[in-house]
Amino acid sequence: MSQEEVAKEAIKHALKALKKRHLVEEGAHAPAYIALTRPIISQGSEWKEKAEKLEVELQQCYKAQSRLSEQLVVEVAESRALKASLQEKENAIAELEEELTQTRDECSQLKKDLEEKIRALELLMSEHQELKGQLEQLTIKAKNAEAENKMLVDRWMLQKMQDAERLNEANALYEDMIERLKASGLEKLARQQVDGIVRRSEEGAEFFAESTIPSICKNRINAHEGGCASILFEYNSGKLISGGQDRSIKMWDTSTGSLSNSLFGCLGSVLDLAITHDNRFIIAASSSNNLFVWDVNSGRVRHTLTGHTDKVCAVDVSRVSSRHVVSAAYDRTIKVWDLQKGYCTNTIIFHSNCNALCFNTDGLTICSGHVDGNLRMWDIQTGKLLSEVAAHSLAITSISLSRNGNVVLTSGRDNLHNLFDIRSLEVCGTFRATGNRVASNWSRSCISPDDNYIASGSSDGSVYIWSISKGDIVCTLKEHTTPVLSCTWSGLGKPLASADKNGIVCTWT
Numbered sequence: 001m002s003q004e005e006v007a008k009e010a011i012k013h014a015l016k017a018l019k020k021r022h023l024v025e026e027g028a029h030a031p032a033y034i035a036l037t038r039p040i041i042s043q044g045s046e047w048k049e050k051a052e053k054l055e056v057e058l059q060q061c062y063k064a065q066s067r068l069s070e071q072l073v074v075e076v077a078e079s080r081a082l083k084a085s086l087q088e089k090e091n092a093i094a095e096l097e098e099e100l101t102q103t104r105d106e107c108s109q110l111k112k113d114l115e116e117k118i119r120a121l122e123l124l125m126s127e128h129q130e131l132k133g134q135l136e137q138l139t140i141k142a143k144n145a146e147a148e149n150k151m152l153v154d155r156w157m158l159q160k161m162q163d164a165e166r167l168n169e170a171n172a173l174y175e176d177m178i179e180r181l182k183a184s185g186l187e188k189l190a191r192q193q194v195d196g197i198v199r200r201s202e203e204g205a206e207f208f209a210e211s212t213i214p215s216i217c218k219n220r221i222n223a224h225e226g227g228c229a230s231i232l233f234e235y236n237s238g239k240l241i242s243g244g245q246d247r248s249i250k251m252w253d254t255s256t257g258s259l260s261n262s263l264f265g266c267l268g269s270v271l272d273l274a275i276t277h278d279n280r281f282i283i284a285a286s287s288s289n290n291l292f293v294w295d296v297n298s299g300r301v302r303h304t305l306t307g308h309t310d311k312v313c314a315v316d317v318s319r320v321s322s323r324h325v326v327s328a329a330y331d332r333t334i335k336v337w338d339l340q341k342g343y344c345t346n347t348i349i350f351h352s353n354c355n356a357l358c359f360n361t362d363g364l365t366i367c368s369g370h371v372d373g374n375l376r377m378w379d380i381q382t383g384k385l386l387s388e389v390a391a392h393s394l395a396i397t398s399i400s401l402s403r404n405g406n407v408v409l410t411s412g413r414d415n416l417h418n419l420f421d422i423r424s425l426e427v428c429g430t431f432r433a434t435g436n437r438v439a440s441n442w443s444r445s446c447i448s449p450d451d452n453y454i455a456s457g458s459s460d461g462s463v464y465i466w467s468i469s470k471g472d473i474v475c476t477l478k479e480h481t482t483p484v485l486s487c488t489w490s491g492l493g494k495p496l497a498s499a500d501k502n503g504i505v506c507t508w509t
Helices: 003-037 044-183 187-192
Strands: 217-222 228-233 239-244 249-253 258-263 270-275 281-286 291-295 300-305 312-317 324-329 333-338 343-349 354-359 365-370 374-379 385-390 396-401 407-412 417-421 427-431 453-457 462-467 473-478 484-489 496-500 504-508
Touching (some): 003 044, 228 496, 228 504, 239 504, 281 312, 324 354, 365 407, 374 396, 417 453, 453 484, 453 496, 462 484, 462 496
Parallel strands (some): 228 270, 312 354
Antiparallel strands (some): 217 504, 228 239, 239 249, 249 258, 270 281, 281 291, 291 300, 333 343, 354 365, 365 374, 374 385, 396 407, 407 417, 453 462, 462 473, 484 496, 496 504
């Protein structure tokens, strides 16, 4: 039974009790009222007093009944308020119980997640310990390898020193032999001999000619549209070969300045050129990532050498055998090619891009000039780095080997031109000029056939010529109006040719 029903029953019971008491009091006082109504003279005063007393008691009873009724009403109101408060508290308790249930569920889920995370952490800790152990083992191996490498480097340096001593002895013997040959009047044989390699029976043998200092522009040829980056002469000939941005190779008669032949088929700009010593094949390095080999007689492309993944910026042919070709590209590789078979035989990978390269006279080693300013020497058969030297503070743009193969000329973006002894890579001379500014990363300079002069183009359109023996500028040629990108000297001693950024080729005598 609810509290409201209990209160109602209590009120009813109290009312019944009051009515009953009222009836009992009325029944008790009835004889008195009757007696009072009787006309008894003798008992009048006494009964009157009793009646008054009883009337006062009756009024007090009514007052008490009124107070009880008011108190009952107040208690009923309080009971209702308490009932409403109790209901609110019961609702609040129900909500709190529901929240408690949800919180317990969440706590249980979080406990499960925590257990999973703890297991995962334990697994990671075990893996970390394993990796730490492996790292310690690898560190020990690396230290051992470093120590072994240091030992091998020391042995290699010792061997190189011994090789250098033997080479110096051989050079001394060679120079002594040359002196004896000159003394005996065999100068012709001495000129045909280069570092012990006799070319007298070899097709394409080079002839010695004294170079003259050019001063006059004999021909000004509008050779290529968009610029000409590479020019060279045929061996033992005055015929000039040029390659340009228009993807064509052109051959010029320098005595008249007329075009004698054009070769097509290159898929990109020509960045460098080379020709075999028998003048049968021309090789072009292209911005299309390929090298193209033309047969001069037929004018057709004989090979397309593929394998580089970026523009090919340098190419050269061996002086010993026209079969071997080397190329350098901006994919940080130097490749060795077999020209007869038409495929790559070796690849040298290095962190610094190579801008220029050339074969040494032995046909087994090459010199390369790199963007980091270093001159390096490689064995093309093994791909090993034989030696290197910091030649320039900025990128090397050109490498040119002297006719006798004893010195190599390098040019750099630091506007210096250095001569290095090919055996020791020591600087033999440095050439500079106030107005001489190297125009691009592939600006080519050259040495005269008699190894007496150096020619280099400048960004102001001038061609500067130095005397190697004096170390001074002997001539400055001005005909170009745009930066000169390439210079080359005919093996006959003259003329000198230069090419600029507008595709103009000038020949100087």
